[in-house]
Amino acid sequence: MNRPIVELVGSGRAVPEKVLTNADLERMVDTSDQWIRDRTGIRERRIASDDETLARMAQCACTQVLEDAQVDVLEIDSIIFGTASPDRLLPSQACDLQAALGADNAAAFDVTAACSGFLYGLAVAEGLVAAGTATNVLVVGGDRLSRITDYTDRATCILFGDGVGATLVRPARNGDRGILSTYIKTDGRLGELLWRPGGGAIHPPSEEMLADHSYFLRMAGREVFKHAVRSMADACDHALIQAGLTTNDVDVLIPHQANLRIIESLTKHAGIPLEKTYINIDRYGNTSAASIPIALDECVREGRIKPGSNILMVAFGGGLTWAATMVRW
Numbered sequence: 001m002n003r004p005i006v007e008l009v010g011s012g013r014a015v016p017e018k019v020l021t022n023a024d025l026e027r028m029v030d031t032s033d034q035w036i037r038d039r040t041g042i043r044e045r046r047i048a049s050d051d052e053t054l055a056r057m058a059q060c061a062c063t064q065v066l067e068d069a070q071v072d073v074l075e076i077d078s079i080i081f082g083t084a085s086p087d088r089l090l091p092s093q094a095c096d097l098q099a100a101l102g103a104d105n106a107a108a109f110d111v112t113a114a115c116s117g118f119l120y121g122l123a124v125a126e127g128l129v130a131a132g133t134a135t136n137v138l139v140v141g142g143d144r145l146s147r148i149t150d151y152t153d154r155a156t157c158i159l160f161g162d163g164v165g166a167t168l169v170r171p172a173r174n175g176d177r178g179i180l181s182t183y184i185k186t187d188g189r190l191g192e193l194l195w196r197p198g199g200g201a202i203h204p205p206s207e208e209m210l211a212d213h214s215y216f217l218r219m220a221g222r223e224v225f226k227h228a229v230r231s232m233a234d235a236c237d238h239a240l241i242q243a244g245l246t247t248n249d250v251d252v253l254i255p256h257q258a259n260l261r262i263i264e265s266l267t268k269h270a271g272i273p274l275e276k277t278y279i280n281i282d283r284y285g286n287t288s289a290a291s292i293p294i295a296l297d298e299c300v301r302e303g304r305i306k307p308g309s310n311i312l313m314v315a316f317g318g319g320l321t322w323a324a325t326m327v328r329w
C-alpha cells in the first residue's frame with residue numbers, strides 16, 4: 001500500500017475551566033503534593049463542571065478544526081469519537097456531537113479503546129478514506145474520567161483529568177505529507193489491570209455497586225506501568241520501521257500522558273531524546289483519549305510542529321490497547 005493515503009488538517013482542543021491542584025487532593029485523600037509530583041509529574045488537572053459535557057467540549061475543539069481546515073461542517077461525512085467515558089451510553093458520543101455541530105451529512109460512531117482511542121480513531125478514518133467510504137472525517141479523542149473516578153482511592157484519583165482534542169482526516173493532497181504508518185495492538189487477557197467492573201450488562205447499576213465503588217475505574221498501577229513502557233516502545237519501533245524511518249527522523253514525539261516516569265522510560269527504550277518529546281502532563285494529568293490530540297494542538301499552535309514535521313504519536317491504555325502513528329504534518 002502506498003502511503004500517505006490521508007493527511008491530517010487542523011487541530012483543536014477544549015479543557016474545563018476548573019483546576020484541581022495537588023493541594024486540593026491533599027485535602028481529599030491521604031496523599032501529598034510531593035508524592036504526586038515525584039511519582040507522576042502531575043501538578044494539576046482540569047475537572048469538568050456539570051455544563052462542560054463531553055459533547056460541548058468536543059463541539060468547541062471541532063469548531064477550531066473546521067476553521068483551521070477551512071471546511072464547512074456540511075462537508076464532514078464521518079465523525080469518529082474515541083472515548084471510554086461518554087456523556088451517556090446510548091446514543092453514542094459521536095451522535096451527540098454530530099447533533100451539536102449540525103454535521104447533517106456525517107455518519108457518527110464511537111471507538112472504545114480507552115487512552116488509545118484517538119490513534120485507533122485515526123486508523124479507522126484512514127481505512128474509511130482508503131475504501132472511498134468517506135472524504136472528510138473528524139477524529140476526536142475525549143474523556144471525562146472525573147465522572148468515573150473514585151475520589152476515595154488515592155491510587156487513581158490523583159491521576160485523571162478531563163478534556164477533548166480533535167483533528168480532520170482527508171485524502172492526502174500535499175505530496176508526502178500525511179499518515180506514514182499505523183500500528184495498533186490489543187491484549188484483552190490483561191483487561192482487568194485497568195477496568196470498570198460495574199455498570200455494563202453483566203453488572204447493571206445497583207445499590208451494591210454504589211456501596212462497593214465497582215462503578216469506578218480500578219487500576220493495578222505498577223503492572224500497567226510496566227506494560228505501558230514495553231508496549232509503547234515496541235509500537236514506536238514498528239511504526240518507524242513501517243514508515244521506513246529511524247528515530248533520528250522524528251521531530252516531535254507525542255506520547256500518551258499517563259505518568260512522567262513512563263514517558264522518560266519510554267524515550268530511553270525507544271531511543272528518542274527527551275528534548276524531542278512533548279510533555280504537558282504537569283498541567284492536565286492523564287486525560288485518556290484526549291491526551292494526544294490536546295498535545296498535538298498545543299504543539300501546532302506553539303509552532304513546535306510545522307508543515308513537513310515528522311510526528312510520532314504513541315498511546316497505551318485499558319484493554320489493554322496500544323498504538324503508534326507516524327505522521328508528516
Ligand code: UT7
Binds near residue numbers: 115221222224316317
Ligand atoms: O492511561 C492508561 C495507563 N495508565 C498508566 O499508565 C498508569 C500507570 N501506573 C502509574 O502511573 C503508577 O503505577 C502510579 C502513579 C499509579 C502509582 O505509582 P507507583 O510508583 O507505581 O506506586 P505504587 O502503586 O507501587 O505504590 C507505592 C506506594 C504504596 O505504599 P506502600 O505499599 O509502599 O506503603 C502506595 O500505597 O505509594 C502508595 N501510594 C500513595 N502514596 C501517596 C499510592 N498512591 C499514593 C498517593 N499518595 N496518591
